Amino acid sequence: MSITALKAELAQLPQDQRRELVGYLISLNRPAAEEERLKSELARKIEDNDPANWMSLDDAEKLLLPEQDS
Known part of the structure; x- marks a missing residue:
């Protein structure tokens, strides 16, 4: 498979x-x-057992999925 064909497949x-x-x-x-x-x-x-160092699920989603912020 060529790189061009691979790129086309991956784009899908x-x-x-x-x-x-x-x-x-x-x-x-x-x-x-x-x-x-x-x-x-x-x-x-x-x-890490210290809750002060934890991140909420909402904060993690905002960090990982910024396009979903409103």
Whole structure:
């Protein structure tokens, strides 16, 4: 499959699937050390028991889905 054909196929994907694909492609180019750093950071955040450091679902949606703000 050519890059042109692949681009045409990808353009037809729904936005959520395109975002997933972008994340996947970025992860392919991330050095292993950076990947480990990000995994450690995520684990630290997941294990954080202090509600002062938490984010509400509404705030997360606003951050991740800014086009849905009114």
